[in-house]
Amino acid sequence: MTTTEPSSALLQVRDLRTTFDTPRGTVVAVDGVSLDVDRGETVGIVGESGSGKTVLSRSALGLVTARHATVTGSVRLEGEELVGRGPKEMREIWGVRAAMVFQDPMTALNATMRVGDQITESLRHHLDMGRREARATAVALLRSVGIPEPERRIRAYPHQLSGGMRQRVTIAIALACGPRLLVADEPTTALDVTVQKQILDLLDHQRRERAMGMVLITHDLGVVAGRTDRVAVMYAGRIVEHGPTRALFHERRHHYTDGLLRCIPRLSNPGHTRLQVVPGRPPDLVDLPPGCPFAPRCPAAQDRCREETPTLTDVGGGHQHACFFPVGTPEGEEALARNRSQDGTNRTTEVAV
Amino acid sequence: MAALQPLDDAVVADATGAGEGAPAVAATTAAGPAAGARAGRRARRRGFGVAFWLAVAWLVLVLLAAVTAEWLPLADPYLPDVSAKLDGPSAEHPLGADGLGRDQLSRLVHGARVSVTVSLSAVGIGMLVGGVLGTAVGYLRGLFETVVMAVVDVMLAFPSLVLLLAVLAYVGRSLTVISLLIGVLSIPVYTRVARANTLAVAQREFVLAAYTLGATRRRILFREIVPNVALSVLAFGLVAMGVVIVLEGSLAVLGLSVPAPQPTWGDMIATSKTHLDDAPHAALIPSAAMFLTVLSLNFVGDTLRRRLDVKDAGL
Numbered sequence: 001m002t003t004t005e006p007s008s009a010l011l012q013v014r015d016l017r018t019t020f021d022t023p024r025g026t027v028v029a030v031d032g033v034s035l036d037v038d039r040g041e042t043v044g045i046v047g048e049s050g051s052g053k054t055v056l057s058r059s060a061l062g063l064v065t066a067r068h069a070t071v072t073g074s075v076r077l078e079g080e081e082l083v084g085r086g087p088k089e090m091r092e093i094w095g096v097r098a099a100m101v102f103q104d105p106m107t108a109l110n111a112t113m114r115v116g117d118q119i120t121e122s123l124r125h126h127l128d129m130g131r132r133e134a135r136a137t138a139v140a141l142l143r144s145v146g147i148p149e150p151e152r153r154i155r156a157y158p159h160q161l162s163g164g165m166r167q168r169v170t171i172a173i174a175l176a177c178g179p180r181l182l183v184a185d186e187p188t189t190a191l192d193v194t195v196q197k198q199i200l201d202l203l204d205h206q207r208r209e210r211a212m213g214m215v216l217i218t219h220d221l222g223v224v225a226g227r228t229d230r231v232a233v234m235y236a237g238r239i240v241e242h243g244p245t246r247a248l249f250h251e252r253r254h255h256y257t258d259g260l261l262r263c264i265p266r267l268s269n270p271g272h273t274r275l276q277v278v279p280g281r282p283p284d285l286v287d288l289p290p291g292c293p294f295a296p297r298c299p300a301a302q303d304r305c306r307e308e309t310p311t312l313t314d315v316g317g318g319h320q321h322a323c324f325f326p327v328g329t330p331e332g333e334e335a336l337a338r339n340r341s342q343d344g345t346n347r348t349t350e351v352a353v
Numbered sequence: 354m355a356a357l358q359p360l361d362d363a364v365v366a367d368a369t370g371a372g373e374g375a376p377a378v379a380a381t382t383a384a385g386p387a388a389g390a391r392a393g394r395r396a397r398r399r400g401f402g403v404a405f406w407l408a409v410a411w412l413v414l415v416l417l418a419a420v421t422a423e424w425l426p427l428a429d430p431y432l433p434d435v436s437a438k439l440d441g442p443s444a445e446h447p448l449g450a451d452g453l454g455r456d457q458l459s460r461l462v463h464g465a466r467v468s469v470t471v472s473l474s475a476v477g478i479g480m481l482v483g484g485v486l487g488t489a490v491g492y493l494r495g496l497f498e499t500v501v502m503a504v505v506d507v508m509l510a511f512p513s514l515v516l517l518l519a520v521l522a523y524v525g526r527s528l529t530v531i532s533l534l535i536g537v538l539s540i541p542v543y544t545r546v547a548r549a550n551t552l553a554v555a556q557r558e559f560v561l562a563a564y565t566l567g568a569t570r571r572r573i574l575f576r577e578i579v580p581n582v583a584l585s586v587l588a589f590g591l592v593a594m595g596v597v598i599v600l601e602g603s604l605a606v607l608g609l610s611v612p613a614p615q616p617t618w619g620d621m622i623a624t625s626k627t628h629l630d631d632a633p634h635a636a637l638i639p640s641a642a643m644f645l646t647v648l649s650l651n652f653v654g655d656t657l658r659r660r661l662d663v664k665d666a667g668l
Contacts, residue, residue: 061565063561063564063565090567091567091568091569092567093567094564094565094566094567095565095566095567096567099565099566100562100565102558102561102562103558104558107557107558107559108558108559108562109559109562110559110563110576110577110580110581111559111581112580112581112584113576113580121566121568121576122566122567122568125567125568126567170562173562173566174566176566177566
């Protein structure tokens with residue numbers, strides 16, 4: 001299995017599966033995901049709400065501790081297995097070797113503590129720093145994340161800072177103990193556009209400077225485009241396409257990726273062009289029907305797609321996709337054409353399937 | 354190259370020249386501290402408003418009266434002055450006299466002592482026990498929670514006035530017993546408030562953030578959750594003080610408060626209510642004192658809650 005391949009990957013996720021037992025049935029939130037993150041590399045995870053991005057990242061870091069959740073598979077951080085560890089053992093990992101940046105800086109900071117205390121706490125706890133040393137480090141950290149006048153801000157409470165500043169503080173907290181892996185879960189979703197760029201630049205800069213591996217989770221393909229080395233597109237808890245960012249954008253194979261990219265309005269479009277959408281909604285993750293989970297929404301879906309589940313296949317250059325009739329291939333075009341000719345006659349029955 | 358941009362988001366406009374690294378910081382923030390300090394001062398000056406400070410002043414006055422009652426140059430609250438019976442305000446009795454000719458001002462000031470003692474100790478007991486219990490239960494969950502909340506529900510379902518009457522009749526009436534009883538009876542309410550807030554706070558991202566930084570459960574409880582829950586419990590306690598003061602009054606009307614002749618506001622109202630026709634001031638003055646106190650408590654509690662509520666404060 002995984003032990004046979006001597007991978008140097010910083011984070012190595014193999015066949016990770018996270019399920020939740022609910023009164024309605026078992027929800028398979030992450031379904032057999034494998035992913036590597038190398039040192040100094042940024043991997044983007046893209047998908048709609050509910051596609052399993054967040055659960056994937058939280059399962060990988062052992063943060064899914066709900067009583068009704070089951071996590072199986074393997075997650076290795078610097079070669080050490082994390083799945084099956086209890087919170088006690090994970091505490092040596094969290095903060096020091098892997099840290100997270102959260103979506104909403106409004107809620108990710110404790111409103112009753114000064115910003116400085118929130119940073120120095122983990123420094124003193126994990127790195128056994130003295131009060132003065134921790135304070136000096138906190139000031140340096142705040143300065144490095146671009147907070148002006150860190151000596152003064154260190155005494156501020158979160159509500160005295162703007163949204164962008166708060167996100168800088170959460171990044172400083174996450175970076176405090178020098179983690180090797182940084183997981184940023186939609187770090188810019190709650191910020192306005194001008195600040196988004198600054199925060200992404202900051203994360204990028206820190207990643208390069210510290211040679212950290214970074215996982216950037218987002219639903220915004222624009223965020224992923226310029227700042228990741230590789231991208232994994234998730235749908236219904238699975239990775240449906242995965243590859244180097246450039247290859248994935250230029251030679252997308254999966255119809256879901258294609259649909260997502262088509263959704264981005266272009267400035268070159270004439271005025272009043274209808275916005276493209278991926279029709280339908282993500283499937284219910286309780287009792288997924290057999291076949292490709294995207295089939296009900298796929299423009300190229302064939303009978304085979306509703307019976308068999310495609311697995312990730314490599315098309316060279318580390319580019320993988322899980323589709324029987326990939327975009328841009330003869331089979332794919334043929335399938336699209338076939339569906340288009342049936343359109344109008346069979347459409348309603350197809351949707352019903 | 355995507356340089357690290359040390360931009361203060363508030364002063365983005367000033368920072369167009371921001372280059373790489375630290376030197377730019379000084380230039381960026383030239384306008385920062387002054388503007389920040391000014392905004393801070395304005396917020397402080399805008400403050401709480403006159404009504405809030407009037408309410409606080411009244412509460413401080415009541416508290417001072419309760420503490421210093423014995424040393425104030427007042428008439429003896431127990432000494433009847435038969436000639437002044439039910440008189441209105443006069444030089445000798447600034448707030449008049451009651452049905453037995455006792456000085457109303459003196460009784461009002463001494464009565465404040467009972468109201469303050471009962472409300473402080475009852476709220477203290479309820480807040481401490483209920484707050485700790487509710488927070489613990491909300492954080493630890495599990496069987497412990499099920500059991501405690503079941504007990505709390507039973508206590509809430511039990512008519513508390515009946516229990517009060519029974520225990521007071523059996524144990525006897527004294528300031529200590531009344532304070533203790535009201536305190537114990539209010540525990541379930543605080544437990545519920547603290548538990549509900551704990552559940553909400555424990556869901557917030559900063560708790561998860563602390564967890565992912567390797568914080569222990571104990572540290573999360575005391576550093577992340579308790580400070581956030583304490584504020585809401587405290588604000589609730591202030592409002593509850595008013596309820597306790599009124600409750601003492603109700604007990605007095607039923608003849609179950611502190612035994613006579615010790616003056617309490619409730620007792621003053623209860624004994625003077627028969628004279629509403631000929632001497633309304635005898636009952637109205639202590640009523641007004643109670644009314645003002647409860648109103649002030651509610652007002653202060655509400656304002657503080659609004660000010661201190663982390664969500665309303667923009668977080």
